[in-house]
Amino acid sequence: MRFIGSKTLLLDQIKYVVDEKAPNAKSFCDIFSGTAAVARYFKQWYQVYSNDLLYFSYVLQRATVENDSVPEFARLEEETGIQDPIDYFNGREKKELEELPKERRFFQNTYAPAGGRMYLNDDNALRIDFARCTVEDWKKAELLNEDEYYYLTACIVEGIPFVSNTSGTYGAFHKKWERRSYKRYELFRLAVPHNGKQNQCFNENGTELLKRIQGDVLYIDPPYNARQYLSNYHVLETAARYDYPEVKGVTGQRPVEGQKSDFCMKHRAVPAFEELLENARFQHIILSYSTDGLMSLEEIESAMKKYGKPETFHIYEIPYRRYKSRKVKETERLKELLFYIEKQVPPCT
Incomplete structure (x- = not known):
């Protein structure tokens, strides 16, 4: 399915980060699931949680992530x-x-x-x-x-x-x-990929959901521009x-x-991101974001270091297409970025 910001082409890079930073992980949460492409992919190896505020996204998740056949x-x-x-x-x-x-x-x-x-x-x-x-x-x-x-x-x-x-x-x-x-x-x-695990899907505000679930890897792929x-x-x-x-x-x-996302609003994106990180009870946090997003790299780094271990913060740069606009010079290359940080969290119960 054609979808704004789809990460289908970045699945291998995301897996690389997970393998490098969380080799012993058993669970994976896709908190902004969209078409559920990331959740389905990681279902091969992990117990998966997936979520999205859009109901059609939940339907796709429910059919192919929570269903195990x-x-x-x-x-x-x-x-x-x-x-x-x-x-x-x-x-x-x-x-x-x-x-x-x-x-x-x-x-x-x-x-x-x-x-x-x-x-x-x-x-x-x-x-x-x-x-x-x-x-x-x-x-x-x-x-x-x-x-x-x-x-x-x-x-x-x-x-x-x-x-x-x-x-x-x-x-x-x-x-x-x-x-x-x-x-x-x-x-x-x-x-429908099969993994024999208790995968769960949700249709709610991700920030509120994170108060109730916990696990190993949290993957965050929020909206990055003003398009709701x-x-x-x-x-x-x-x-x-x-x-x-x-x-x-x-x-x-x-x-x-009530389905407008704070991540699509310049003045609300950073506070929404910080609240998400504060509620997260996952040891390994990975964020996908673009260099033309509403949050700056400095704002992202500051927020992640505030709620994670600063010494573990790392950025992976993935150039993926040339981009022309009034904001980006023709000679510049837009980058998709993967941000990683480890967070100190209580053991899973």
Whole structure:
């Protein structure tokens, strides 16, 4: 999935830092999980905690991190004869989709031309509506358990970016149809890594969550600029919740619902970071951040040394792309940075 600040290309570098600084670690916490790519990757070796304030992120985590295998859908098969619900949804013909009552077609009525917007074409929006409504109906009829429900919902959400008429985020849609928007929407079959451990996922404020959990490695990948994530991924949030929100404006934004991040505000980012560090009961703390972020390197270093052992502080620089803007000269290279510090914490109980 295309996602602002995705760390998919940095997984090996993050693992290098963990191996170097925390070779005996048994648990790993991804406190700002996003697409859950980091949490899934580290699930190979550790008991994983993951968290995000966005519900669609939680759905992805719940499906692939807390789930430890792909669900079997035994009750669904027993009652309906459907052996593979993903194949079932992807194989539906348009005439079958049209049986869905118009008042239940939130995506078609809101995000497609039928609703005056162009995030998706009408057929693909209806496919999403059909799948999402059917999953809700199955859950209500107790044909799905929690693991199965979250897995199917995540597969629905994960398939949307492949046919979206956007540049990657959902702050706006293109006024002309892009090539990908002509593709037929399909649920994306997600792999579920297995580790046999008690992995846990959360959908809450990370600072508050850290008061209740503890472990070995805490990985922090907060927003680093002023772009609020909910406004950029509101379509995916609605696909996950499917709560028929009252949307506003040309772009059909859903209510913010207290999901604004302090890390996206210049005057709040540093205090929010310090509070996060203060609450953290993890021995090894790793922060991902960019050189064009709202917090300066000096502010980050000061905060980490305030709550960790100053002598253990270390910065790893990872040049990853050339960047042009009014703030950065053409000849300069933007860097992704990994910051490490050890913190004195009580033993895990």
